[in-house]
Amino acid sequence: MLSRVFVVLSLPFMLLMTPVQAVEVSYSRDIQPILTQKCVACHACYDAPCQLNLGSGEGASRGASKLPVYDGGRTQAQATTRLYFDAQGEAAWRRKGFNSVLDAQGGQAALMARMLELGRANPPVPNAKLPADLDISINRQNQCPLPGEFDAYAKKFAHAGMPFAVAGLSDQEYQTLQRWLAQGAPVDEQVLTPSLAEAEQIADWEALLNAPGARETLVGRWLFEHLFLAHLYFEGGEAGHFFQLVRSRTPSGQPIDPIATRRPNEDPGSQFYYRLWPIQGVIVHKTHITYPLSAGKLARVKQLFFAGDWHADKVPGYGAQRRANPFETFAAIPAQARYQFMLDNAEYFVRTFIRGPVCRGQIATDVIRDNFWTLFQDPQHDLYITDAAYREQATPLLAMPGQFDEIGDLFGLWHAYRDKRNDYEALRMDAYAEAPAPSWSHIWSDNDNALLSIFRQFDSASVRKGLVGEIPQTIWWLDFPLLERTYYQLVVNFDVFGNVSHQAQTRLYFDLIRNGAEVNFLRLMPADSRVALLGDWYQNSGKLKMWLDYQSIDDDSPTALQLPVEQPKQAFAEALLQRYGDLNARPDPINRCRAGQCYRPNLVPAQQDAEQALSRLASRPAAGLKVIEQLPEATLLRVELPEGKREVYSLLRNRAHSNVAFMIGEERRYQPGLDTLTVYPGVLSSYPNFMFNLKAAEVPGFVAALEQARDAAAFDKVVERWGIRRSNPQFWHYFHDLAAYIHDTEPVEAGVLDMNRYQNL
Structure with a gap:
């Protein structure tokens, strides 16, 4: 020194x-x-x-x-x-x-x-x-x-x-x-330690997770694999205190000695303990995927997993087959318990694979549309939950690739798993053809996690509770096998340090999962409309992909929903919004303005006028709103309101594609004239691409300027007047105010935003 x-x-x-x-x-x-x-x-x-x-x-x-x-x-x-x-x-x-x-x-x-x-x-x-x-x-x-x-x-x-x-x-x-x-750069880092209230709850959770017995051990392992990525926080805990679930060589009460396996479902050795470890350092929004723990949640876990009369004769070992097929590994745990646990906090699980480490870079995210809604199948109408004979047939077909990464075996592995998946889809289609026709009761709606909106921002993605934006081109309907496979393929089994073969297998199989979620949604549509809807989702080269890799759809079995054959998706979405309005996170009149009043209720007049003006940008195709061609994926608008307050709006660009069925060649499938914008209050991206700051009274003029900006030169004038460039002397004040806004409106979700994607406009 x-x-x-x-x-x-x-x-x-x-x-x-x-x-x-x-x-x-x-x-x-x-x-x-x-x-x-x-x-x-x-x-x-x-x-x-x-x-x-x-x-x-x-x-x-x-x-x-x-x-x-x-x-x-x-x-x-x-x-x-x-x-x-x-x-x-x-x-x-x-x-x-x-x-x-x-x-x-x-x-x-x-x-x-x-x-x-x-x-x-x-x-x-x-x-x-x-x-x-x-x-x-x-x-x-x-x-x-x-x-x-x-x-x-x-x-x-x-x-x-x-x-x-x-x-x-x-x-x-x-x-x-x-x-x-x-002075030698001495580091005197202060370690975060649990409060007394947190320590008591930690002891209760560690006792549950480390309880002796075969079924207790199996449940502890399943819970660890589903919560290892979470930033856990406690009811009554300290603000800013978050914890992660780890495997340690040391038991409760001793300092944690973490066991570092490449994946969370690899062998940790013969002696280990599940521990809750305080998360050190600065919380950053892009990795801040929160999950609440409380006495009520602990009771819920006990009720779900241990109230029923089931037994585990032994605990499965670790290995490639166990990683490839968690449905076999955890078959002893009732499927109802596993699925319901995931549904209770469905937003968390969707955020893990939409915002998790796989979703960094365009080649990872181009497997999904730029905006779509996600629904879940009710457990009482999920045959994998309710029909033991079907579950036994289906389970061996649900294995996932990515455990072996020899490059020479890539296509052989891919074809083997693709064929298994398509055999499963054929089995599933036949089973559901014999089941009661799907109705509104088949859509899960028990809490506000039931309706989710997903937005892709080219090389990142985000999730929001509720149905945000105009009615999207596609909707996913996830059942337990779809949700669990997505989670394991993109979170548990994904190795961010893996090679090109592993990453390609992950990406290719998720394409099949996405297709499965879309096809499952088609079961809700009138049989005569399904082929046309599917054709709209898989245009041009997408038809080749349907022939090469996808299982054919059921275009015969009826739906119990009374929907018109013409524009059934539109009618379904309108009915969904009306039927489950209480589950929607908040109304969205900016993007779905139906009666001329395009702003949220109970706002001050200045903000009403601002939102009314912003609605002119929403849901218009780029062919008519040329400025969309100049806008990045995630633009943040900071609107200064009277009395020193401010509101933040996300202006998201939704890029249109003929299909999203291939790993490469996205630019050839891009349909720029169909791009649209979603405008929504809040920060809907961890990675702002640009930011504008303006007073509420200026919003109509700002919107008019965007409407008139038909080329780069005109857009530059908008940036010059209202934009916050990287070189702005007050850049950091405005940039960090976005995180401050999250802290003010959703304090548990607050974290430092990422500026690696902030553009040079």
């Missing part, structure tokens, strides 16, 4: 230090707040540039790596590098190839100090576009220079200092960080 301080003190800029500046800087008090404000928006989670995670002292000490986590083309799976799990302590991370950004080396200041100095020397021009040759896309090639490579990096990338391509640090922030680095 002394030698590091001596080396840094020899730098010229340190010669001007005053006695006040020499005061020891505290990491937890002084440094982490600066990193949270100016760095975490890019440097968090797996997609942090150079894997430099600055959300905690552990991440800052770990440093950086040249090896990216997200690499869709690697031929070999790479070693996992999960913070807190795969290594503990600076020395262990050095052995894994991470390089310090805090240590002074070779007579030079720390890499972080030099990066900050480079950013300071080349700030962006206030309120101007960034240089056109500065690549800020998430697919850019990060350089990740080592200390000895920095001089060459600085010459070649003069505008790539830190913070990267954005309004920089204040004078005080810069000086504080440089003083801390000069």
